[in-house]
Amino acid sequence: xxxxxxxxxxxxxxxxxxxxxxxxxxxxxxxxxxxxxxxxxxxxxxxxxxxxxxxxxxxxxxxxxxxxxxxxxxxxxxxxxxxxxxxxxxxxxxxxxxxxxxxxxxxxxxxxxxxxxxxxxxxxxxxxxxxxxxxxxxxxxxxxxxxxxxxxxxxxxxxxxxxxxxxxxxxxxxxxxxxxxxxxxxxxxxxxxxxxxxxxxxxxxxxxxxxxxxxxxxxxxxxxxxxxxxxxxxxxxxxxx
Numbered sequence: 001x002x003x004x005x006x007x008x009x010x011x012x013x014x015x016x017x018x019x020x021x022x023x024x025x026x027x028x029x030x031x032x033x034x035x036x037x038x039x040x041x042x043x044x045x046x047x048x049x050x051x052x053x054x055x056x057x058x059x060x061x062x063x064x065x066x067x068x069x070x071x072x073x074x075x076x077x078x079x080x081x082x083x084x085x086x087x088x089x090x091x092x093x094x095x096x097x098x099x100x101x102x103x104x105x106x107x108x109x110x111x112x113x114x115x116x117x118x119x120x121x122x123x124x125x126x127x128x129x130x131x132x133x134x135x136x137x138x139x140x141x142x143x144x145x146x147x148x149x150x151x152x153x154x155x156x157x158x159x160x161x162x163x164x165x166x167x168x169x170x171x172x173x174x175x176x177x178x179x180x181x182x183x184x185x186x187x188x189x190x191x192x193x194x195x196x197x198x199x200x201x202x203x204x205x206x207x208x209x210x211x212x213x214x215x216x217x218x219x220x221x222x223x224x225x226x227x228x229x230x231x232x233x234x235x236x237x238x239x240x241x
Contacts (some may be wrong), residue, residue: 027189028177029237032170036162036230040150043130043225046087047074047137048119048144056091056114063116066141073140074122074133088119119144131223152228162232163193170236178240186239194233 049066053059071084095109124130130148152158178185 026240027237028174028183028185028240029235030170030173030177031194032166032168032173032234032236034162034165034169034232036158036165036232037227038152038158038230040127040225040228041153042123042125042151043127044147044149044151045122045124045130045133046119046147047122047134047142048088048117049142050115050117050144052094052113052115054113056116059114059116060091063118067118067120069140070137070142071120073136074120077129077132077136078126079122079124079129079133083123083125085121085123086118087121088117090117091115092117117144127225130225134223148223150225150228152230155230158230159232162230163234166232166234167191167236170234171238174236174238178238181240184241186241189237189239190235191237192235194235195231 047070049063049070051059051063051066053062074084075081092115093111094113094115096112098109122133124133127150134148174185177183
């Protein structure tokens with residue numbers, strides 16, 4: 001597994017007045033930023049079925065039958081039951097529309113039908129199976145919008161590496177500023193972890209996929225795992241002489 005750290009551009013304390021106002025005298029405040037880019041370890045794939053009908057019982061029965069076929073198709077690809085979890089189950093009534101000239105916000109409208117959504121989140125560790133799982137679920141009857149989200153294991157360890165790089169970036173900025181101002185850089189007075197999050201880049205595109213069932217022939221799903229970017233941002237205040 002390859003991973004590399006990319007340090008981002010310079011950001012100075014003077015760029016944000018609120019931080020400068022709180023900076024102690026004889027000090028420099030800088031913001032350090034860093035990214036850790038790493039291949040994903042697994043993915044969460046959502047598949048589901050939406051059915052609509054006039055009677056809730058019949059609509060639910062149709063939904064359950066189709067969803068069972070979808071789950072069976074996923075199992076047939078070697079996905080274990082403990083990697084399949086219901087993510088959404090919703091029964092939504094559909095109401096009769098009012099005429100534009102006869103709208104009563106407090107009136108009761110008749111229920112004319114129901115929409116039932118049943119979705120499952122699939123944890124996939126073999127990233128090469130993702131496209132096959134999406135295709136198999138669609139062929140089995142999935143018709144709900146879904147998504148593919150790529151994740152990493154040992155997130156704390158990887159984020160710690162990004163934080164260390166952000167601190168080093170802040171120290172570098174402070175050293176440059178102190179030298180330019182003929183100051184001697186001292187110890188760090190405070191460190192603030194501004195932001196720690198996981199974002200999904202677009203190298204290559206395809207990190208998120210909308211699945212739509214169409215009639216007739218269709219092209220197989222094309223899904224690229226790309227890379228996961230972990231970002232760390234810190235503010236460090238250094239003493240100066």
